[in-house]
Every structure is written in C-alpha cells, then in structure tokens.
Amino acid sequence: MDKVGRFGKYGGQYVPETVMTAVHELEAAYDKYKDDPQFLAELKALYRDYANRPSMLYFAEKMTADLGGAKIYIKREDLNHTGAHKINNVLGQILLAKKMGKKRIIAETGAGQHGVATATVCALMGLECEVYMGAEDCKRQSLNVYRMELLGSKVTPVDSGTSTLKDAINEAMRDWCSNIDTTFYCIGSVMGPHPYPTMVRDFQKVISEEIKAQLMEREGKLPDCVVACVGGGSNAMGAFYDFIGDEGVRLVGAEAAGRGIDTFDTAATMSLGTEGIFHGMKSLFLQDEYGQIAPVYSISAGLDYPGIGPEHTYLHDIGRADYVPVTDEEAVCAFEYLSKMEGIIPAIESAHAVSAAMKIAPTMPKDSILVINLSGRGDKDVYSIAKYRGVDVVEQ
Amino acid sequence: MSSKNRIDRCFEELKARGEKALIEFVTAGDPDLETTEKLVLEMFGRGADIIELGVPFSDPIAEGKTIQKASLRSLNAGTTLDKIFDTVKNLREKTDKPLLLMMYINTIFRYGTERFFAKCAEYGIDGVIVPDLPFEERDEIADTADKYGIYNIFLVAPTSADRVSTIAAASKGFLYVVSSLGVTGTRSNITTDFDTLLAPLKGGNTVPYCIGFGISSPEQAKKMAGYCDGVIVGSAIVNIIADKGREAVKPVGDFTAALKAPL
Numbered sequence: 001m002d003k004v005g006r007f008g009k010y011g012g013q014y015v016p017e018t019v020m021t022a023v024h025e026l027e028a029a030y031d032k033y034k035d036d037p038q039f040l041a042e043l044k045a046l047y048r049d050y051a052n053r054p055s056m057l058y059f060a061e062k063m064t065a066d067l068g069g070a071k072i073y074i075k076r077e078d079l080n081h082t083g084a085h086k087i088n089n090v091l092g093q094i095l096l097a098k099k100m101g102k103k104r105i106i107a108e109t110g111a112g113q114h115g116v117a118t119a120t121v122c123a124l125m126g127l128e129c130e131v132y133m134g135a136e137d138c139k140r141q142s143l144n145v146y147r148m149e150l151l152g153s154k155v156t157p158v159d160s161g162t163s164t165l166k167d168a169i170n171e172a173m174r175d176w177c178s179n180i181d182t183t184f185y186c187i188g189s190v191m192g193p194h195p196y197p198t199m200v201r202d203f204q205k206v207i208s209e210e211i212k213a214q215l216m217e218r219e220g221k222l223p224d225c226v227v228a229c230v231g232g233g234s235n236a237m238g239a240f241y242d243f244i245g246d247e248g249v250r251l252v253g254a255e256a257a258g259r260g261i262d263t264f265d266t267a268a269t270m271s272l273g274t275e276g277i278f279h280g281m282k283s284l285f286l287q288d289e290y291g292q293i294a295p296v297y298s299i300s301a302g303l304d305y306p307g308i309g310p311e312h313t314y315l316h317d318i319g320r321a322d323y324v325p326v327t328d329e330e331a332v333c334a335f336e337y338l339s340k341m342e343g344i345i346p347a348i349e350s351a352h353a354v355s356a357a358m359k360i361a362p363t364m365p366k367d368s369i370l371v372i373n374l375s376g377r378g379d380k381d382v383y384s385i386a387k388y389r390g391v392d393v394v395e396q
Numbered sequence: 397m398s399s400k401n402r403i404d405r406c407f408e409e410l411k412a413r414g415e416k417a418l419i420e421f422v423t424a425g426d427p428d429l430e431t432t433e434k435l436v437l438e439m440f441g442r443g444a445d446i447i448e449l450g451v452p453f454s455d456p457i458a459e460g461k462t463i464q465k466a467s468l469r470s471l472n473a474g475t476t477l478d479k480i481f482d483t484v485k486n487l488r489e490k491t492d493k494p495l496l497l498m499m500y501i502n503t504i505f506r507y508g509t510e511r512f513f514a515k516c517a518e519y520g521i522d523g524v525i526v527p528d529l530p531f532e533e534r535d536e537i538a539d540t541a542d543k544y545g546i547y548n549i550f551l552v553a554p555t556s557a558d559r560v561s562t563i564a565a566a567s568k569g570f571l572y573v574v575s576s577l578g579v580t581g582t583r584s585n586i587t588t589d590f591d592t593l594l595a596p597l598k599g600g601n602t603v604p605y606c607i608g609f610g611i612s613s614p615e616q617a618k619k620m621a622g623y624c625d626g627v628i629v630g631s632a633i634v635n636i637i638a639d640k641g642r643e644a645v646k647p648v649g650d651f652t653a654a655l656k657a658p659l
Contacts, residue, residue, distance in 0.1 A: 012533055013533060014533055015530060016527050016528055017530050017550075017551045017552060017559075020531075020559070021555040021557065021559070160464060161454065167455075170457050173457045174578070177458070177578050178577050178579065180577055275505070277501045278455065280528075289506070291500075291503045292453065293455050293502075
C-alpha cells in the first residue's frame, strides 16, 4: 500500500477509507485495460462511430487575418456528439465500468456538459445513471437538466454549500461511499483521487494526438502555441498532453477570472489559489487562511470550480504551461467575436480560451501557428449571454 | 513525550473496571463555543470517556446532513481552529479526560502541519481523526504527530477486508471501526458482519477498537459494544443540539448517561 498517482508533490489519494477499496479496484481495472488492444479497439470504434472523431481541425482564416499574427487553427471538439470534449472521457470510463461489471453510474456536473455526456453513454450502454448538479447550476442550465432526464437519467439537485459544482462533487462522493459495491463514479475532469487525474487525461489525450497528426499533414510542423480553457482542466490536459515533450510548443490555460482577479467573484485558481488537499487530491485551491474552501464565481458554470487538476499545478510549477485569467466580460466579447467572425458559437467556457488566443496571436509571427481547443459549442449559453447583454429572450 | 497519552490511560482504566468506552462527538462551535465547553464538561460528567470535537469544514464529504448542518451553523457563528484551541485550553483547566479533534486534512495542511501539532501538544489535544486521510497518505502527518505525541486514529470500514490488520497496526490509541457504508448519520439498522470484519483483530496485540457511524440509542450502543471495546456516538447528539441549541446541555447529559449505562 504505497503512495501512487503523484505529479511532483501534487495528486494522491485523499479519500475516506470506505472508498479506498473502490479506488484500488478502479486502479487495478484501469491498469489492466489501458493498454489492452481489445479495449482500445472498442474505444476507438466508439470514438469514430458514435462520438464523431477525429474532430476537425479548422483553419480560421478570417480570424487570422483580423488578428494579424499567428495562423489560428480551431480544434472542433464542439462538433463531437453531445457538443463537447466531455464525451471522450465518458466513453472511456463507462466502457471500463462495463468491463468491471458495474450497473450504476454516478456523475457530477457543473454546466451540464459532463452530465449530458454521462447520461448519453449510459443510455447507449443500458446502465442506470444519476447525476448530481448544484441547485444553482440546475437553474442556470435548466435545458441540460431536461436533456439528461430525456436521456433516462435521474438528476439530483444539490442545495448544500454554494449549490454549485464543488457541492455536486461532495454529494457524488457521499453517494459513492454509500453504494460502493454497485456504483461507478464517473468523474468529469482531471481531478479527484488517483487514478482519475491520469485516467481522464488518458481518455482526453486523443485531442492533442489528433491536433499533432492533423497539423503535420496540413502544415508539416508542430504548433507554436496551444490554448485551452481550464476549470478542473480536462480539455486542456487533453490538448496539452502529447505536446508536453515538444519544448517549442507553448501551452496556455485560460482560467475563469469572473469579475476579475482583484475581486472576490472569481474562479482563477492558478492566479489566486494556495496549496491544499481537497476532493481527493493535493493541488491548488481557492480557500481562506483556515482552509475553508472559498465560494467561487464565473459566468461559466463549467469553470466555476475552486480547484484545478494536480497535473496542471505541476506543469505550472515546472514552468511548462502558462495560465492566464480571463474575465466574464472578455469571455463574452470572445463569444460574440467568434460567432460573428467565423460563424462558430463557442461554449462560454471555450470562449475563455478564444479570448486568451485573441491576446496572444497578434504578438506572434505570421508564419507561426496557434491552436485553440474549442472544447464545446455554445447553444447552451445563448440564453445567459443574452441576459448578460440585457436582451430579453423568451421562447414561445 | 514522557507522560503517557490520555487515551491509553483511559482504555487501561476502562479495562480494569470491566467497562466499554463511550466516545462522543460534538461539532465545536455549534451553536457557539461557550455551549461546546459546557457540553463537553457535562458529557464527561455524565459518563463520556473520550470526546471528539468536530472542527467545522466547508465541504465535509464524509458527513451526512446532520453534521453538515452543524458545521455550517458553527462556521456561521465564526468558529475557527484558533478559537477551538482556546476552548480546549479552557477545558484543560477543568478536565483531564481525552480530547480528540475530528477534522479534514485540509484544515491541518493549511494551518501548517508542524504548527498544528505543536498547538495540539501545547493545548492538550490527545489525538486526531482525519476521515479523508487514508492509510496510504499517512505520511502527510505521521512524523509530525509522532514528534508531538499526538495520536493519529485510523478508520476501517466494512469494505476494508484484508486492510484491517495493517491499518490497525498503524493506528494509535484506538481504531475507529466505521459501522456501515456511507456517511455519518443515525441508522435504524446496522447490518455489517463484524465477526468477519474484525476477525483479524481477535486475540491479536492491537489497539482497542471502537465502532461508530449510526449508533443512536442505548440499545444499539449495547449491541455494538458486544463486538468491540467501545462505541462512538455523534449525529444522535448533534441532533439534540440542533433541536435545543444552548439549552442542549442537560438533555445531552441525560442522553450520555443513558448511553453509558449498559456499557
């Protein structure tokens, strides 16, 4: 029984004893299947036939001309089935759950994207599914609540704490403690106790592997910069991972600054967080001097989390990746910009990455390449952006 | 440390008297720390052998609704770890019975592990129970806790199976046996097969082991005590405090006496 799952000093397995056996069972199953050709072939087939992979790498010509710097490519994770990168991880985890003989899946969700992906794959594979979602997020993303129910899942609103993503994770962990024999906890990001940060990254690394292959084919070279938004950090880990060894590729994570990193209404963990141990992992968290986890805020429910995956904290510590804060206002402007410029409505989460890219690209030479990982589509956000702009949208 | 830990002394005395331990839990600062101080003294006076003070945490993932709400009441009343240490200091002028802190690892880590255990030793805390610090991560606090003579009390659960002996060997003072799957909270039925779960500990040279989670009546306490060296009662007490607030001292005392009677 030794310590495992560390990225430098971050990561680990800080969970109650009741779930330790389940964590070990998962670890053993993942070790068994992660390099199993049969498992990988099944997953690849699901990626291709069900999730619509590989996702396109689109050259944003107008945006490139407008910003006047690096050539901008957009990795279209928004075109995946269910509209975001979340499906990559969920297909992997639920295929694994099936192999492990688990009958019931639980998940947490913030914006609802991971919940929808989980509900979708449970419908596909005929498994019982219960999704925990903060009561506040249920209100902000009521359409996604209905979507999950339509897919046959039970959605349980969580009204403890701040009624957002962290509280949904707390409640999912409590459920897991209670139903450990039957239940598989499908965590939606590169967070939680080992093996989740590693396993979720491995199921998302297909993003960077595809970017690399697609760019080699189109341009015959690697990108100079890859930009992705970061909440827990799964789409960013997926977009970064295959480039970590390629030192010339700058990796940039865009985190949610909310109303600004000089206000209390923020979720910018890398900018403002301190070391802590929470949700099974040692990493950075927004917390007070006594370690009470801080209420966080962002216009984006999917980035509204007070921590960040341990591998990101490690990449930050060793200087391999940079993390920049993006405010609500900047993200909304980028949301509108990409819609008008390229005819692509990004998820408000992904709009944080677009905003960071809009600042970085003009500083780069014209023959350089910047890739934006467009983690999700923005249909779900149209109502809240309209509201932000004071436009009254009512469906009849 | 030259002087013996109060927890060891307590179990030796209980054994000599042929009694089982009654370990009680309250959330420190619920509804306020003055009441906590009165509650602790009343509980000790009415039969509690060891008391766990719950340090409120914003996100207590191992707790059911009862203790979640108590944590919130306490935090809203402005409770902090430093203020809890002050309460412990006051209590130490009036009682020499074992006092434990039940808390989440982030509270220790953020306070500073060295600073935390130094304070525990200075103010008279005897041990800590950290539900989200499993055996595998024990090094997070082990050396520092040892240095200051503070016991780290480990938990085993119904799922622990072949982990039980290893964890018991590492635990100091006593071993906390979680009665059921799930989080803290009262239960009408505890169905775990303790004979099988605790078999590895029988006749062995291990620390005393006590069962907690879900015990809410003298009858349940008596039944559970049949499997072990003591019982731990938390949510049932916190429920009384939730109901009576500052007036909870006497009813909690009466409940304590009723729990201790069959032990």
